[in-house]
Amino acid sequence: MLTTKDTKSEVAELTVLGQMGLTNHEQIVFCNDNETGLKAIIAIHNTVLGPALGGTRMWPYKTEAEALNDVLRLSRGMTYKASVAGLNLGGGKAVIIGDARQHKTEALMRRFGKFVDNLGGKYITAEDVGMGAKDMEYIRMETKHVTGIPQSLGGSGDPSPVTAYGVYMGMKAAAKERWGSDSLGGKKVAVQGVGNVGSNLVAFLVKEEAKVFVTDIFEDRLTEIKKNHPAVEIVSGETILDLDVDIYAPCALGATVNNESLQRLKCSIICGAANNQLANEKEHGEQVMKKGILYAPDFVVNAGGLINVNSEVVGYGRDHSMSLAKNIYDTTLHIFALSKSENIPTYLAANRLAEQRIAGVAKIRQTR
Numbered sequence: 051m052l053t054t055k056d057t058k059s060e061v062a063e064l065t066v067l068g069q070m071g072l073t074n075h076e077q078i079v080f081c082n083d084n085e086t087g088l089k090a091i092i093a094i095h096n097t098v099l100g101p102a103l104g105g106t107r108m109w110p111y112k113t114e115a116e117a118l119n120d121v122l123r124l125s126r127g128m129t130y131k132a133s134v135a136g137l138n139l140g141g142g143k144a145v146i147i148g149d150a151r152q153h154k155t156e157a158l159m160r161r162f163g164k165f166v167d168n169l170g171g172k173y174i175t176a177e178d179v180g181m182g183a184k185d186m187e188y189i190r191m192e193t194k195h196v197t198g199i200p201q202s203l204g205g206s207g208d209p210s211p212v213t214a215y216g217v218y219m220g221m222k223a224a225a226k227e228r229w230g231s232d233s234l235g236g237k238k239v240a241v242q243g244v245g246n247v248g249s250n251l252v253a254f255l256v257k258e259e260a261k262v263f264v265t266d267i268f269e270d271r272l273t274e275i276k277k278n279h280p281a282v283e284i285v286s287g288e289t290i291l292d293l294d295v296d297i298y299a300p301c302a303l304g305a306t307v308n309n310e311s312l313q314r315l316k317c318s319i320i321c322g323a324a325n326n327q328l329a330n331e332k333e334h335g336e337q338v339m340k341k342g343i344l345y346a347p348d349f350v351v352n353a354g355g356l357i358n359v360n361s362e363v364v365g366y367g368r369d370h371s372m373s374l375a376k377n378i379y380d381t382t383l384h385i386f387a388l389s390k391s392e393n394i395p396t397y398l399a400a401n402r403l404a405e406q407r408i409a410g411v412a413k414i415r416q417t418r
């Protein structure tokens with residue numbers, strides 16, 4: 051039902067409808083407004099489980115093809131994330147083409163909000179790279195179909211602590227699978243990127259007396275983490291992949307599990323917050339398995355943020371989000387069991403789980 055991702059170059063050669071067919075997208079909305087300079091794409095991947103929820107990313111894409119590729123890839127990922135997390139949400143995402151530091155205006159954000167509103171709730175937006183709380187407030191002025199707004203405005207606030215807790219739960223499940231105990235005490239963990247999620251994850255790990263190594267491209271982030279957790283060891287960005295550690299936790303950018311890093315990584319487990327960690331899902335998902343590394347699929351363990359914004363949609367609070375994020379432990383173990391019984395990479399086991407739930411619910415929808 052949901053076709054798997056192909057290589058970037060193969061996809062780019064297709065027409066827009068060809069690409070939608072390949073990834074099985076329901077709808078794409080191209081948004082243009084000459085007055086404000088808004089150029090955006092909203093991609094709705096699948097709404098079988100519920101309205102398509104996913105953030106808006108503002109990025110200076112070099113080409114429209116690059117923006118389209120990103121929004122298609124990201125929206126599909128949201129379908130899978132929501133499905134495995136057991137949420138009644140579909141997958142969607144939006145991109146605004148432009149430099150967030152130069153091209154952002156109130157009018158542009160509000161015009162974008164109107165485009166979101168026109169979809170009548172089929173797509174619900176949230177914050178992503180290049181967007182901030184103020185932008186969400188502007189979008190909110192034009193549509194109610196926006197989540198992740200500050201708690202002071204009645205929203206669910208910063209999702210990062212919930213995301214970090216879910217990653218921590220996934221990591222404990224991976225430890226249980228690999229070593230028979232879910233204790234992370236004494237385990238060596240390399241955390242790449244100590245931003246909003248990474249820093250919260252470090253706090254959980256330090257509390258459990260793991261030996262934590264951290265790196266970041268910003269000195270102030272490292273100073274802060276050392277101040278809060280003197281036991282952590284700061285390492286350079288160049289050496290983080292070469293460390294003799296038990297767990298590698300990518301919490302910065304995607305695609306860090308690739309041909310080069312797989313030559314260097316010495317860990318037994320990969321489990322982190324970053325989206326799209328496998329540079330090529332199929333190729334690197336299989337390579338990780340062959341190398342005997344246990345990969346906790348990113349969209350499974352980092353679903354805490356989505357769980358948190360969903361609480362805004364359905365009206366639950368932070369405590370409820372945290373208890374749902376705790377379930378990531380069991381879900382991750384279930385995926386490992388499926389991977390073992392079917393002898394397939396863990397990413398594929400997670401994809402199958404997501405697809406099965408969507409197919410099951412689609413059947414119910416057809417029943418009167």
Ligand code: NAD
Pocket residue numbers: 209210213242243244245246247248265266267268271287301302303304323324325352353354355356
């Ligand atoms: P963030 O921007 O707050 O933190 C990312 C950190 O990584 C920053 O401190 C940045 O300086 C650092 N970084 C960037 N490039 C680096 C590199 N090459 N080496 C080392 N450090 C580097 O973002 P975040 O909200 O903490 O999100 C982290 C990752 O988790 C992202 O990939 C994001 O898409 C994903 N994610 C976040 C959430 C959430 O709730 N915030 C939810 C799901 C997934």
